[in-house]
Amino acid sequence: MIDKNSPLPIYHQLEEVIKNAIQTQRLLPGEMIPSEREYTEKYEISRMTVRQAVTNLVNEGYLYRKRGVGTFVAHQKIEQPLKGLTSFSEDMQSRGHEPSTRVIRLSEVHADRDLAAKLEVEAGTPILELKRVRLADQLPMAYETVYLSKALSRGLTEEMALTSIYGYVEKTFGLKIQYGRQSIEASIAQKIEAEMLGVAVGDPVLRIERISRLDTNKPFEVAHSVYRADRYKLTIEMERSS
Template identity: 50%
Template sequence: MIDKKSPLPMYYQIEEDIKQRISNNEFRPSDMIPSERELSESYEVSRMTVRQAMTNMVNEGVLFREKGKGTFVADEKIEQPLQGLTSFTEDMKKRGMEASSKLISFEKVAAPLDISRKLAIEEEADVYQIQRIRYADQKPMAIEKNFLPVAMFPGLSEAIVLGSLYHYIEQTKKQPIGKANQMIEATTADENQASLLDIPTDSAVLYIERNSFLTDGTPFEVVKSSYRADRYKFISDIYRA
């Protein structure tokens, strides 16, 4: 419960209490949280105080709202370390989750200027443009758009990209992957992204753009991804110089 004599704000105490109840499995993922009225009566505070606590937890991704239904406990976010270059399939396997993909498009296109520069190929050279929805345990997690030079991977097919591209590149093509440059920024889902990810329009997403290189320094891939911010978070170890 909450201590009204505490210097900590009451809404903060409510947040911490509900988080503890989630941690103790009193509330499990997808469980509906009691209504604002019920919580205000239980904590003996105003509904405005409860609403602030609930809104903060929704913004954190601890809870989510469904219009006309109520507020529910969100699934635990998947942590993705920023150290180390791994594929989505490898990430999910490490967590004991089943990775799968739905292919939205697979086509050869003339490389746009920004892509050709990052792949160090001639402007308008042929590239594969591959768009997939990535799933973890059958739940949509991200939309990925990959660009790879056709000249480097002439045998690439739809069947291959439904699996792990990195496995194909390293195990089949025998081209070891070395490093990547990656940019991450916060944005919101447009109507099409929201539909593919099964989230409301304007929901928070993490936009990631990555340029990947083989061990010999050859760029082989540009990836533009949009990850659900309510299901994914990135973590990093930071050291003082």
């Protein structure tokens, strides 16, 4: 409720009202919130105040606006610890989300110098390029391009790529994916990425490159992933060294 005699600014009180509705699931992710007019009438406050509260919640990531449509409740970000080498499927399953995949393309390409060095093959060697959109509970999370040496991904088909490729190589060939090195950069969505992820060109994304290796130290994949920054949050445990 809103108390006009409270020392707390009214816009702040309205923010709390909306946040509470989200936390108690009276407003659900993806749902449109009531219009400015509804709030002004219900609480007898000015439009400016409503706008201020909504803008603050948009800036804090609780809400998002769709131009010409309205303001919606944002989906909670998935927290990803920066520790342990896990697959997308494992990451989503361990958080109770249903992973799914859209295979955009599986093709053979020739490794350029950079990829060849990373996969430890000769430049020009045929390798597999797999482009996929990864979804959690039907919502696009990431657009990934993975390069795999052919020897380690024999028999991989588009159908198999609909599920876990880590699972596929580990189960089919008895290989063990053991080490990984990853870099993460803040960036913005380019045209194709925006289309794949269902965001606008220029929206914030995390650009992640991973090189993972087998227990024999042989490189298994070079992966270029673009994660939606509004759906994904990286966390790290830290210990202060003496």
